[in-house]
Amino acid sequence: MKNLSKIFIAIFILSNTIxxxxxKxxxxxxxxNSQQVIxxxxxxxxxxTGDSHRSSFTIQSITSMLKRFGITVPQDELKTRNVAAVMVTATINGLQKPNSQFDVNVSSMGDAKSLQGGILLMTPLSGLEGSVYAxxxxxxxVGGYDISTKSGNRVAKNHTLAGRVPRGGIIKQSPEMTAQIENEVKVYLKEPDLTTCDNIAKAINTKFGNEIAKSMDASQVNIAIPNESQQNVVxxxxxxxxxxxxxxYPAKVVLNERxxxxxxxxxxxxxxxxxxxGGYNINIKSNPIISQPGAFSQGRMAIFNNLVPQVTEDSTNVVALQGASNVQEVASALNSLKVTPQDIIAIFQAIKEAGALVGELIIL
Known part of the structure; x- marks a missing residue:
């Protein structure tokens, strides 16, 4: 059976870093306080594509659920292939009030083949101490598909045993806040960065005309509420x-293997x-370029390194890119040779391990 065409999705942020x-x-x-719930x-x-009878906990769960509805069915008569047992996880915080909605992650526990097309039934989400928050x-x-036929043929793409329920969670009670706002309020960056944190403090001080804000570290800014604003904090x-x-923000590459x-x-x-x-060779070499200033100018001669990536497959196809080599150019070169997403991800991981990737590598 022919494989389906591999599709590589690459999203590159081409705007300025700052x-x-x-x-907000x-x-x-x-x-x-943030609270992880499960x-x-x-x-x-x-x-x-659900669990088989080998997943005994799925059968027990179905039996218990039906009993709550007043229905009693012998376990040996239950058909479980349309049902799968899952774990549901999420993170909530004290700013999310009751009835606020949020995304949840769903992962298969048993021997299901796919969660595609499934509906998560109402699931309580509790914290470590046992309190139900949502x-x-x-x-x-799910980010793929898994299709099987009675003849045994199967076509699959990406991972179908884990997915998300967008805005499927509803807050019942919020985690307690660590402290009430009195004379000081704190600002926490979602993505810690020293430069951004310092810029926030400076922008606040410029806005209100006083030195009321101070950056504490890469993620926190403390702000003293002015006397004239304490009667109307909102x-x-x-x-x-x-x-x-x-x-x-620092240079980052985020990979999703699923x-x-x-x-x-x-x-x-x-x-x-x-x-x-595999059958691919990647060569990123440095070509020095000499910049010579014009006559009678005040400039000086400078030498720059021009990085040129080359990709070869079985020493036949060559893709050469001019200019400084970045992730976009390398990924585009590999994609032009029909390299699978898994191969591209493995190559980026190897580049990082070799110390050649200037930036942080995050794998989801």
Whole structure:
């Protein structure tokens, strides 16, 4: 059977590294606790891809659920192939009030083949101490497919035993806040960065004309509420969160092995390196370029390294890219040779291990 065409999805952030954003978009205002929650549930509506009778906990769960509805069915008569037992996980915080919605992650526990097309039944989500903070329910979205025929043929793409329920969780009670807002409020960056944190403090001080904000570290800014604003803290916080600041983020490459997705910032660079993977050879070499100033100018001669990546497959096809080598150029070269997403991800991992990837590598 012919394999389906491999599709590589690459998203590259081509805008400048530093740009203006509102504080509310990059940080959380308030003294807030985050709480991880977990629950055990059932996914129904599967097209024969659920758990088999070997997953005894699935049978027990179905029996218990039916009893709550006043239905009694012998366990040996239950058909479980349209049902799968799953674990449901999420993270919530004290700013999320009752009835707020959030995304939840769903992962198969038994021997199901796929969660595609399934519906998560109402599942309580509790914290480590046992308190129920939320409930989750809704259709599951997976990043692939798994199709089998009666003749034994099977076509699959990506991972279908884990997915998400977008906005499927509903808060019942919020985690307690660490402290009430009195004379001081704290701002926590969602993505810690020293430069951005310092820019937030400076922007706040410029806005209110006083030195009321101070950056404590890469993720926290402490703000003293002015005396004239203490009678109307909500208005002060509204002005605070609308302030625009220059945000700066480090170079990162994010890989999702389940879906074959690569997301990279434009500041990520690749040093000279040679990698052989399967039938592909990748060679990124450095070509020095001499910049000679014009006559009678005040400039000086400078030497730059021009990185040129080359990709060869069985020493026949060669792709050469001019200019500084970045993730976008290397990924585009590999994609032009029909390299699978898994191969591309493995190559980037090898580049990082070799110390040639200038940036942080994150694997989901």
């Amino acid at each position: 740009f203006s954003q509102r504080i 978009d990059i940080a959380m205002i308030g003294n807030v 629950g055990y549930g059932l996914v129904v509506g599967l097209a024969g 409930f989750a329910q809704g259709p599951i979205s 208005d002060f916080l509204a002005q605070l969160e609308s302030i625009e600041v220059q945000s700066d 879906t074959g997705t690569v997301v990279a910032g434009n500041t990520v660079k690749i040093k000279p390196v040679t990698i052989s993977h």
